Amino acid sequence: MIERLSVTTPGQGLHSITRNLRSALSGRLPDQGLCTLYIRHTSASLLIQENYDPSAQRDLEAWLNRLVPENDPLYTHTLEGPDDMPAHIKAMLTAVSIGIPIVDGQLALGSWQGVYLWEHRHGRQQREVLIHIGG
Known part of the structure; x- marks a missing residue:
């Protein structure tokens, strides 16, 4: 089974898609299997990360922005800003696909784990995530 999940991001940052994912898959998961997510873009990524304390998300965003700054004079690909x-x-440094085991008909996420689309562009974007379920 392959599903498409459309996500509109308001701008740069980590955006939880856990609820959207569970809603799209409600009642459709096998007892056991693997859910593979793949984002079809080159300027956004996917991540499983802590969903309890928002400061973890802010720290990850700040760290990556410090690691990969804008306006570096070495960049030649600047046409889009x-x-x-x-x-x-x-x-490139993060992931465009992730796998989540399916156990007892549920995504086997840990208590403090959430699925995030990590938008790396500033402006509002329309992103598509492919969901493949293998049983």
Whole structure:
């Protein structure tokens, strides 16, 4: 089974898609299997991370922005603005696909885990995540 999840991001940062994912898969998961998520973009990524304390998300965002700054004079790919090349580098350093085991018909996320779309561009974006379920 392959589903498409459309996500509108308001701008740069970690955006939880856990609820959207569970809603899209409600009643459709096998007893056991694997849920693979894949984002079809080169300037956004996917992440499983803590969903309890928002300061963890802010710290991750701040750390990655410090690691990959905008307006670096080494960048030549600047046609789409100062956030374009850093967004590609951030997507390269993170993940465009993740796998989540399915156990007893549920995504086997830990108590404090959430699924996030990590938007690396500043402006509002429309992103598509493919969901593949293998049983």
